[in-house]
Amino acid sequence: MTQNWPRHDMSFLGGRRLRRTRQSEWSRAMVRETDLRPSDLIWPLFVIEGQNEKTAIQTMPGVERLSIDLMVEAAKAARDAGIPALAIFPNTPDHLRSESGAEAFNPDNLMCRVLSAIKSAVPEIGLIADVALDEYSSDGQDGLVRDGEILNDETVAVMVRSALVQARAGADIIAPSDMMDGRVAAIRSALDAEGFEHVQIMSYAAKYASCFYGPFREAVGSGSRLKGDKRTYQMDYANSDEALREIEQDIAEGADSIMVKPGLPYLDVVRRARDTFNVPIYAYQVSGEYAMIEMAGAAGAINRDAAVLESLWAFKRAGANGVLTYYALEMARKLGG
Numbered sequence: 142m143t144q145n146w147p148r149h150d151m152s153f154l155g156g157r158r159l160r161r162t163r164q165s166e167w168s169r170a171m172v173r174e175t176d177l178r179p180s181d182l183i184w185p186l187f188v189i190e191g192q193n194e195k196t197a198i199q200t201m202p203g204v205e206r207l208s209i210d211l212m213v214e215a216a217k218a219a220r221d222a223g224i225p226a227l228a229i230f231p232n233t234p235d236h237l238r239s240e241s242g243a244e245a246f247n248p249d250n251l252m253c254r255v256l257s258a259i260k261s262a263v264p265e266i267g268l269i270a271d272v273a274l275d276e277y278s279s280d281g282q283d284g285l286v287r288d289g290e291i292l293n294d295e296t297v298a299v300m301v302r303s304a305l306v307q308a309r310a311g312a313d314i315i316a317p318s319d320m321m322d323g324r325v326a327a328i329r330s331a332l333d334a335e336g337f338e339h340v341q342i343m344s345y346a347a348k349y350a351s352c353f354y355g356p357f358r359e360a361v362g363s364g365s366r367l368k369g370d371k372r373t374y375q376m377d378y379a380n381s382d383e384a385l386r387e388i389e390q391d392i393a394e395g396a397d398s399i400m401v402k403p404g405l406p407y408l409d410v411v412r413r414a415r416d417t418f419n420v421p422i423y424a425y426q427v428s429g430e431y432a433m434i435e436m437a438g439a440a441g442a443i444n445r446d447a448a449v450l451e452s453l454w455a456f457k458r459a460g461a462n463g464v465l466t467y468y469a470l471e472m473a474r475k476l477g478g
């Protein structure tokens with residue numbers, strides 16, 4: 142009988158008991174250090190050509206690529222749920238992909254058409270446009286390739302043109318996700334020169350060469366093209382001092398906000414960035430993280446809903462201002478309701 146167990150002498154505690162504040166829900170709420178709100182959630186979406194078209198992504202159960210008309214409906218739902226911004230990625234048709242990635246700066250490309258469609262139908266929501274060549278190039282790399290080398294400065298020139306057509310189409314935030322050196326400064330000065338001084342830059346500043354992007358590459362159709370890896374530009378997962386140098390550089394070049402990516406395995410980097418820099422910091426719960434939660438949940442290994450909430454909250458605890466997450470709509474509805 143437990144009541145008969147002798148009590149240990151706890152006088153060494155000097156009266157301090159940390160469980161005291163955890164005894165009821167009101168008290169836990171009172172001492173809670175962070176919160177999670179719809180405005181913390183940015184929703185990544187994949188756009189395809191067509192009308193009333195949605196296609197499944199095998200490795201991301203529950204996520205679909207949407208045609209422009211359905212993207213507009215998704216944007217309305219996001220706005221109504223209190224999501225501040227969408228992050229948009231195009232699945233460019235095969236015949237438009239090329240070694241030069243020229244489709245990236247076609248003012249009538251899929252990305253520009255979805256940006257302007259959403260901007261005019263749902264002007265209340267922020268539009269974050271990804272800039273990188275893997276969504277337009279025939280070899281799945283984020284930069285131009287010559288003799289196996291990923292060219293930096295030539296890639297930056299293409300990215301600048303890509304950012305400009307996106308800004309003209311209605312992008313509010315340009316988000317370079319490529320990890321080329323110097324692209325933030327180059328895009329900033331081009332935007333300013335063209336009268337887009339109000340367009341923000343959210344830099345994927347500390348982006349790691351990660352296996353967790355696998356499902357995304359299926360979603361945008363770059364995965365099967367990719368030969369080799371991205372380790373000559375994306376970061377080595379052994380490093381975090383280097384992440385601070387990358388972030389410092391992008392802030393100096395004019396980034397309005399920075400991103401750490403992937404998310405959960407890199408929360409130490411989010412925390413170091415938070416403690417070091419006074420800028421908005423976002424983290425990306427990437428496709429592989431989403432797939433892990435969905436598949437472990439479906440297998441009965443974890444409680445899926447609890448895992449979603451706990452994982453998103455962990456980003457806030459680590460110091461992120463917000464999270465790019467495929468769970469944004471579902472969670473914004475739950476948290477806002």
Ligand SMILES: NCc1[nH]cc(CCC(=O)O)c1CC(=O)O
Pocket residue numbers: 271272273274275283318319353354355356357358371426427428429
């Ligand atoms: N420019 C590429 C890009 N932008 C966002 C992601 C990954 C997002 C995700 O996995 O959810 C990637 C993939 C990559 O770098 O290979």
Ligand SMILES: [Mg+2]
Pocket residue numbers: 320321322323346387390391
């Ligand atoms: Mg950099």
